[in-house]
Amino acid sequence: MKLEQEAARARLDAHVHGVLCTLHPERGPDPMPVVYAVSDDGHVGVPIDSVKPKARSRLQREDNLDADPRGSLLVDHWDAEDWSRLWWVRAQLEHVPEPPAALTEELADKLARTVPQYADKPFHRVLVCRIVRLTGWAAGEDA
Numbered sequence: 001m002k003l004e005q006e007a008a009r010a011r012l013d014a015h016v017h018g019v020l021c022t023l024h025p026e027r028g029p030d031p032m033p034v035v036y037a038v039s040d041d042g043h044v045g046v047p048i049d050s051v052k053p054k055a056r057s058r059l060q061r062e063d064n065l066d067a068d069p070r071g072s073l074l075v076d077h078w079d080a081e082d083w084s085r086l087w088w089v090r091a092q093l094e095h096v097p098e099p100p101a102a103l104t105e106e107l108a109d110k111l112a113r114t115v116p117q118y119a120d121k122p123f124h125r126v127l128v129c130r131i132v133r134l135t136g137w138a139a140g141e142d143a
Contacts, residue, residue, distance in 0.1 A: 003136030008089045011075065011136065013038050016114050018075035020046055022064035030064055035118075036073060037110035038131075044073055044093060045107025046127040051117050062127065069095035071129055077143070087138035093129035104128060 003011070016035050024030040037045045048059060065071060076088035096103075104126050111118045111126070 001138055001140070003087070003089065003138055005134055007138075008134040008136035009038075011087065011089045012073075012091060012134065015075050016111075018073045020061060021072045021074065022061045023068045023070065024060070024064050025067050030060065031074075032061055034073075035111065035115055037107045037114065039103060039106050039110070041103075042131045043096065043099070043103060043107065044091060044129045044131060045104070045111065046129070047108070047111055047118065048124045048127065049118065050122045050124060065095040065127065065129075066097070069097075071095065073129075084140045085143045087136065087143045089134065089136035091131045092133040092135075094132050096128045096130055099128035 016037070018034060018036060019031050020034045020036070021029055021031040034046045039045065046061075048062070071093040073091040073093060074088065075091075077086065079085040107126050107128065108121050108123060111123075112121050
């Protein structure tokens with residue numbers, strides 16, 4: 001069953017992990033698992049951190065968003081034993097290349113509160129995208 005906007009937003013807000021899909025100029029869809037936070041006014045923040053090892057601090061997802069500002073964040077729940085509990089939410093996104101400092105700080109603070117490894121805000125930066133559209137589905141009302 002299709003999720004209403006409020007239900008989709010509540011599920012997005014309640015989680016911190018999903019798959020961000022950007023568009024690579026040559027190979028097309030470029031999905032990547034990410035941690036995220038959602039602001040009160042409908043922006044998603046994805047941290048570029050110094051916690052996990054990286055070849056460079058500038059990531060491909062940033063290059064992808066510079067080339068095409070569209071992206072999607074997919075969050076889902078899978079239960080192999082009980083398919084009546086399945087659900088997913090997709091946030092269509094538009095990259096905000098120069099977000100207000102207050103918005104970036106709000107998202108960084110939220111990440112620090114919800115992800116223990118980010119308590120000290122070990123971020124190179126936080127990618128900010130505006131939620132353009134939310135869609136979702138659930139197998140049932142109890143999902």
